[in-house]
Amino acid sequence: MGHGARSVLVSGGGIAGSTAAYWLAKAGWSVTVVERAADTRSSGNPIDVRGGAVAIARQMGIWSPLEAAATGVERLVFVDADGRPQATIPTRRRLDRHEEVEVARNELVGLLLEKAQETSLIIRDDSITALHQDGGGIDVEFQRTPSRRFDLLVGSDGLHSTVRRLAFGPKSVLPAHSACSWAPCAALRRSRIRVPCCCTTNREPP
Numbered sequence: 556m557g558h559g560a561r562s563v564l565v566s567g568g569g570i571a572g573s574t575a576a577y578w579l580a581k582a583g584w585s586v587t588v589v590e591r592a593a594d595t596r597s598s599g600n601p602i603d604v605r606g607g608a609v610a611i612a613r614q615m616g617i618w619s620p621l622e623a624a625a626t627g628v629e630r631l632v633f634v635d636a637d638g639r640p641q642a643t644i645p646t647r648r649r650l651d652r653h654e655e656v657e658v659a660r661n662e663l664v665g666l667l668l669e670k671a672q673e674t675s676l677i678i679r680d681d682s683i684t685a686l687h688q689d690g691g692g693i694d695v696e697f698q699r700t701p702s703r704r705f706d707l708l709v710g711s712d713g714l715h716s717t718v719r720r721l722a723f724g725p726k727s728v729l730p731a732h733s734a735c736s737w738a739p740c741a742a743l744r745r746s747r748i749r750v751p752c753c754c755t756t757n758r759e760p761p
């Protein structure tokens with residue numbers, strides 16, 4: 556990172572934010588990441604890394620650690636009150652495919668953030684509170700960190716993005732419904748279990 560490098564603030568050190576930070580720094584930007592969480596968040600849901608993401612993971616040098624962290628889970632099984640399987644969701648498209656891996660979210664984020672940390676300043680336990688943009692850049696106010704000016708701001712702070720709200724207004728916040736309920740709903744609908752879980756989406760599950 557040389558003198559006079561353009562500065563960018565990445566809000567959110569998740570999958571998108573830490574990856575963006577890594578590549579922006581590689582492209583010569585002076586990168587700061589602000590992440591709301593003080594520590595690594597809990598494992599949460601497993602994430603499949605496949606397709607184009609594999610090449611990116613290889614280029615970032617995290618493919619081998621990802622393989623080592625693989626969950627090895629091949630399917631989710633829904634059981635009834637007596638423990639009898641009622642429906643399954645395969646978590647790998649093809650069991651013979653080597654070019655994909657399922658890892659716990661915290662493993663993936665931890666590895667990506669570690670890579671970003673090599674070239675970026677990571678501010679934890681903080682969040683943007685206000686933005687003031689003009690022709691030359693953007694002044695950013697934080698909850699804890701003193702205000703700073705950046706050339707560019709990247710909003711990668713998740714579904715309920717603070718950047719989106721501050722930049723485009725409260726109406727820009729996304730509706731709560733998402734495709735996430737489709738797969739379980741589809742599996743349960745094919746099963747004998749009667750559930751109203753798909754009622755909240757306005758699209759039919761695949």
Ligand SMILES: Cc1cc2nc3c(=O)[nH]c(=O)nc-3n(C[C@H](O)[C@H](O)[C@H](O)COP(=O)(O)OP(=O)(O)OC[C@H]3O[C@@H](n4cnc5c(N)ncnc54)[C@H](O)[C@@H]3O)c2cc1C
Nearest residue numbers: 567568569570571572589590591600602603682712713717
């Ligand atoms: C059940 C489930 C299964 C999924 N499976 C897969 C899969 O197999 N493969 C796949 O590719 N994708 C999968 N996804 C989608 C994937 O999880 C998302 O696309 C991905 O997490 C989006 O990453 P992100 O970095 O944009 O957002 P997030 O992962 O939500 O990260 C946002 C980050 O911003 C931080 N943040 C939030 N607000 C602020 C703030 N105000 N200031 C600073 N930081 C903030 C958060 O702490 C977090 O670290 C799945 C999603 C779900 C829910």
